[in-house]
Amino acid sequence: xxxxxxxxxxxxxxxxxxxxxxxxxxxxxxxxxxxxxxxxxxxxxxxxxxxxxxxxxxxxxxxxxxxxxxxxxxxxxxxxxxxxxxxxxxxxxxxxxxxxxxxxxxxxxxxxxxxxxxxxxxxxxxxxxxxxxxxxxxxxxxxxxxxxxxxxxxxxxxxxxxxxxxxxxxxxxxxxxxxxxxxxxxxxxxxxxxxxxxxxxxxxxxxxxxxxxxxxxxxxxxxxxxxxxxxxxxxxxxxxxxxxxxxxxxxxxxxxxxxxxxxxxxxxxxx
Numbered sequence: 001x002x003x004x005x006x007x008x009x010x011x012x013x014x015x016x017x018x019x020x021x022x023x024x025x026x027x028x029x030x031x032x033x034x035x036x037x038x039x040x041x042x043x044x045x046x047x048x049x050x051x052x053x054x055x056x057x058x059x060x061x062x063x064x065x066x067x068x069x070x071x072x073x074x075x076x077x078x079x080x081x082x083x084x085x086x087x088x089x090x091x092x093x094x095x096x097x098x099x100x101x102x103x104x105x106x107x108x109x110x111x112x113x114x115x116x117x118x119x120x121x122x123x124x125x126x127x128x129x130x131x132x133x134x135x136x137x138x139x140x141x142x143x144x145x146x147x148x149x150x151x152x153x154x155x156x157x158x159x160x161x162x163x164x165x166x167x168x169x170x171x172x173x174x175x176x177x178x179x180x181x182x183x184x185x186x187x188x189x190x191x192x193x194x195x196x197x198x199x200x201x202x203x204x205x206x207x208x209x210x211x212x213x214x215x216x217x218x219x220x221x222x223x224x225x226x227x228x229x230x231x232x233x234x235x236x237x238x239x240x241x242x243x244x245x246x247x248x249x250x251x252x253x254x255x256x257x258x259x260x261x262x263x264x265x266x267x268x269x270x271x
Contacts, residue, residue, distance in 0.1 A: 006084030
């Protein structure tokens with residue numbers, strides 16, 4: 001928040017509080033010398049000849065409760081954030097409170113999971129407490145896609161049928177859970193063959209936003225000092241999601257890539 005908006009919030013807040021107190025006291029005072037408040041007094045207004053408008057004050061307990069509320073509000077604004085950029089005398093903030101609570105939760109989670117850190121996957125599978133914890137973790141993090149029973153859903157594999165696309169041994173399962181599997185890498189070896197092709201145009205699989213395709217290195221005709229000579233070259237293509245980037249940025253990237261391929265020693269240099 002800018003200093004101008006901060007000052008605006010402070011002024012509006014304080015003026016509103018003071019205006020409420022002034023309005024309360026103004027309504028409790030007679031408006032003219034002949035007006036009396038309380039004790040059966042009226043404002044002097046009559047309707048239909050005998051219908052009088054009484055001027056009875058609010059109960060004392062209500063007035064004092066209102067004043068106490070005003071004092072509480074002022075103390076709160078002095079101690080906690082509420083007046084623009086002023087953080088309050090206590091220095092409390094929502095972000096600080098969140099970090100403290102998160103640290104406490106992580107500490108409790110670490111204490112709960114500590115006994116399982118040194119156990120192997122087969123040992124965890126036979127430990128009742130570990131499996132109960134694993135079930136809770138699965139329901140909170142995995143069941144939304146794979147189902148509460150691990151039976152899978154459309155677009156999400158079945159985890160209970162023993163058919164493992166990336167391997168069912170403990171190390172492969174840990175790698176799948178920890179690192180994830182995109183399942184979007186095209187098997188280029190089968191497509192290009194041993195000889196490869198001169199140009200490759202990649203296809204984007206969400207959540208990817210761009211992919212570079214590189215063809216094989218071939219002899220190309222180039223003009224060097226007025227003479228046509230053979231030079232090694234390859235075709236590089238870039239497919240990009242235009243919702244994220246545009247053609248100008250893609251062209252700059254391919255130009256930079258071309259310069260690096262012409263001087264590969266720069267790839268080993270630190271930026």
